[in-house]
Amino acid sequence: MSEALLKDSYGRAIRDLRVSVTDRCNFRCFYCLPHGSPEETAPKAALLTYEEIERAVEVFASLGVEKVRITGGEPMLRRDIETLVAKLARVEGVKDLALTTNGFNLAERAAGLKAAGLDRVTVSLDSLRRAAFTEMTGVDMLSRVLEGIRAAQRVGLNPVKVNAVVVRGHNEGEVADFAAFAREHAVDVRFIEYMPLDSGHGWSRERVVSGAEIRQAINERFPMVSKRVERGSETATRYRFADGAPGEIGIIAPVTEPFCGACSRVRLTADGQIRTCLFSKVEHSLRDVLRSGANPAETADYIRSVVLKKEPRHYINETHFEQPARTMSLIGG
Ligand code: SAM
Numbered sequence: 128m129s130e131a132l133l134k135d136s137y138g139r140a141i142r143d144l145r146v147s148v149t150d151r152c153n154f155r156c157f158y159c160l161p162h163g164s165p166e167e168t169a170p171k172a173a174l175l176t177y178e179e180i181e182r183a184v185e186v187f188a189s190l191g192v193e194k195v196r197i198t199g200g201e202p203m204l205r206r207d208i209e210t211l212v213a214k215l216a217r218v219e220g221v222k223d224l225a226l227t228t229n230g231f232n233l234a235e236r237a238a239g240l241k242a243a244g245l246d247r248v249t250v251s252l253d254s255l256r257r258a259a260f261t262e263m264t265g266v267d268m269l270s271r272v273l274e275g276i277r278a279a280q281r282v283g284l285n286p287v288k289v290n291a292v293v294v295r296g297h298n299e300g301e302v303a304d305f306a307a308f309a310r311e312h313a314v315d316v317r318f319i320e321y322m323p324l325d326s327g328h329g330w331s332r333e334r335v336v337s338g339a340e341i342r343q344a345i346n347e348r349f350p351m352v353s354k355r356v357e358r359g360s361e362t363a364t365r366y367r368f369a370d371g372a373p374g375e376i377g378i379i380a381p382v383t384e385p386f387c388g389a390c391s392r393v394r395l396t397a398d399g400q401i402r403t404c405l406f407s408k409v410e411h412s413l414r415d416v417l418r419s420g421a422n423p424a425e426t427a428d429y430i431r432s433v434v435l436k437k438e439p440r441h442y443i444n445e446t447h448f449e450q451p452a453r454t455m456s457l458i459g460g
């Protein structure tokens with residue numbers, strides 16, 4: 128590991144960059160971008176071009192960022208995303224290039240992504256039942272997404288991770304079924320607590336299914352043991368199955384078990400704004416810097432100065448908490 132060159136004012140090293148490539152999406156997950164959400168898509172000229180994203184990632188990598196995740200919105204809606212994957216796969220210092228997708232066209236595109244140099248893929252999948260999947264995502268695409276997961280495994284985008292946001296009243300009864308799915312298909316299922324980042328403002332504490340509840344539901348059917356891995360800055364606590372079955376479980380509990388103290392992430396929005404926290408109230412325009420003709424050293428100075436402003440933690444659990452203006456699909460999850 129190279130010496131951390133990018134540190135915030137609390138001593139946290141920044142190793143992990145999430146790059147959103149579009150704020151548009153073809154799904155309408157109710158916890159993110161529900162039906163009827165205002166269309167706040169940025170004008171095309173405001174979006175970073177692939178060349179600009181490449182330049183930005185080169186500078187981040189020169190500062191010690193090793194993990195890059197392409198996200199959105201739905202990143203597969205951006206034209207020729209494979210071109211960007213190929214550019215980022217070549218950036219010196221990037222050791223892990225991943226992409227998060229809703230999986231709608233992964234079955235056809237998985238092989239091309241792998242060939243372009245993508246290391247891993249994460250697919251969002253909130254229900255294994257067609258009716259509940261359609262209700263949660265607003266689209267009737269469960270079988271396509273399942274095909275996409277299989278295709279990703281076949282072409283070697285492994286370990287394939289599956290993200291499931293657990294929301295009370297919707298899919299909390301499926302937690303153990305997802306564990307069975309992880310075992311049967313040898314995938315890593317990551318359960319995510321519902322966060323107040325939905326544009327419909329439907330979040331409430333009562334609807335959050337806690338990491339503890341999730342753990343218990345799985346343990347009752349499939350006993351798990353904690354994986355002895357250095358958690359470091361990982362968002363998930365990771366488990367394997369006690370009986371040695373394949374697959375892995377991760378629990379991401381930002382609401383009930385915050386991990387801000389070990390956070391190593393910054394985000395770049397599709398319109399080129401650096402966000403130092405999912406819950407940031409301010410953004411910093413890297414786009415303006417890139418378009419002002421700044422050279423790599425000047426861009427690096429700017430990024431360093433922004434990272435020093437990274438918030439100590441989120442305030443979801445405090446009475447004065449206010450949801451940020453931009454929501455998950457606009458920030459890049
Ligand atoms: N469209 C892609 C997808 O769904 O995988 C990538 C972007 S999406 C914003 C990234 C991740 O954020 C998804 O796994 C999604 O489930 C998660 N997410 C969105 N809104 C959330 C919320 N309110 N709380 C927790 N996770 C959320």
Ligand code: SF4
Pocket residue numbers: 152153154155156159160199200201229251455456
């Ligand atoms: Fe789209 Fe992903 Fe948000 Fe669902 S979670 S609405 S697929 S951006």
